[in-house]
Amino acid sequence: MASEISHEGVVKKIGEEAIIVEIVSSSACSSCHARGACGASDSVTKEITVSRKSTLGQTYSPGERVEVVMAKSMGNKAVLLCYVIPLFILMAVSIPLSMSALGELGGACAGLCAMALWYFALYLARDRVSGKYEFRLRKI
Numbered sequence: 001m002a003s004e005i006s007h008e009g010v011v012k013k014i015g016e017e018a019i020i021v022e023i024v025s026s027s028a029c030s031s032c033h034a035r036g037a038c039g040a041s042d043s044v045t046k047e048i049t050v051s052r053k054s055t056l057g058q059t060y061s062p063g064e065r066v067e068v069v070m071a072k073s074m075g076n077k078a079v080l081l082c083y084v085i086p087l088f089i090l091m092a093v094s095i096p097l098s099m100s101a102l103g104e105l106g107g108a109c110a111g112l113c114a115m116a117l118w119y120f121a122l123y124l125a126r127d128r129v130s131g132k133y134e135f136r137l138r139k140i
Contacts, residue, residue, distance in 0.1 A: 003071060003072045003073070004069050004070065004071060004072060005069070005070050005071075005072055005074075005075045006067045006068065006069045006070075006138070007023045007025070007067070007068050008023065008065065008066075008067055008068075008140065009021040009022055009023035009024075009048065009065070009066055009067070009068050010022050010063060010064070010065055010066070011060050011061065011062050011063065011064045011066055012047065012062065013062065014060060014061070014062060015052075016052070017051065017052055018049045018050060018051055018052060019049075019050045019052060019055065019060060019137065020047050020048070020049055020050075021047070021048045021049075021050055021066060021068050021137070022045060022046070022047055022048075023045070023046050023047075023048060023068060024043050024044070024045050024046075025043065025044050025045075025046055048068050048135055049135075050068065050135045050136070050137050051134070051135075054134055054135065054136045054137070055136070055137050056136075058137070058139065060137065060139075064139075065140045066137045066138065066139060066140060067137070067138040067139075067140055068135050068136075068137060069135065069136045069137070069138055070133065070134070070135050070136070071134075074132075074133050074134070077132075078133070081122065081129070082122075085118065086115045086118050086119070089111070089114050089115055089118050090111040090112070090114065090115050091111075092114075093107070093110050093111040093114040094107040094108055094110060094111025094112075094114075095107065097110045097111070
């Protein structure tokens with residue numbers, strides 16, 4: 001479905017309230033024939049926690065291949081929170097301050113500090129923010 005983001009994964013662990021799914025994110029280089037000589041290719045293993053409530057009563061077993069699905073709008077919201085808003089914070093703080101008596105170095109440092117505060121605020125609100133992201137499982 002076009003309004004979903006999905007990744008294949010393997011059920012790693014099943015708990016009382018959640019299922020842990022392991023997915024492998026690989027860069028676009030992973031399919032390149034020259035990836036062995038280049039050294040730029042990489043892949044990262046990630047663990048996704050999926051609530052048992054979102055499995056719609058289906059049963060899963062460790063080692064089973066599944067598809068982890070999330071609404072595309074949730075992905076867009078994550079991009080907004082993690083990339084777009086910090087960019088605007090950086091520009092809104094560093095550009096005016098770099099034109100002031102602080103100079104470019106002071107403006108850049110202030111902009112980076114403002115972004116650090118934003119990410120720290122996101123960290124403090126992680127439980128509240130993560131509750132709005134719902135992953136679902138689909139059997140392959």
